[in-house]
Amino acid sequence: MLVSSMVSQVSALDFVRSAMVEQQQKMGKEKGIVMDGRDIGTTVFPDAELKIFVTASAEVRAQRRFDELKSKGQEASYDEILHNVKQRDYLDQNREVSPLRQASDAILLDNSTLTIEEQKAWLINQFNRVVNP
Secondary structure: OHHHHHHHHHHOOHHHHHHHHHHHHHHOOOOOOOOOOOOHHHHHOOOOOOOEEEEOOHHHHHHHHHHHHHHOOOOOOHHHHHHHHHHHHHHHHHOOOOOOOOOOOOEEEEOOOOOHHHHHHHHHHHHHHHOOO
16 A cells, blocks of 8 residues: 555656656557556547546445455555545646546546446447547
8 A cells, every 4th residue: 555655646746757758658659559547648648549538436446456455365444545546536636747637539438337348348349439440
């Protein structure tokens, strides 16, 4: 949990963001890359062919993280994880450099109630509709 609790503070540092964006853009020079991140569609690849903004409720994300930690045999507190998720969202949405927000041209995928198979089918459909019509 210590690393997770520090991600927002470290990623808010301008020199860290700049270095990360530069590295990510180098990796994505060729088409066909899939990237995940809180500012990929707005800052790193604002002109991406297909942008999907994936979200789920804070409670669902906390439960998923809790289940993941428990499955690895690690101690976990759902309440602590939920607090961390909400705090990270707030910090990321309100930071000065590359705040977390959905790009205006991104397609929203709220996977709060979707199975992995449902998400996979939805993503393939979006890809075929936009990139491979």
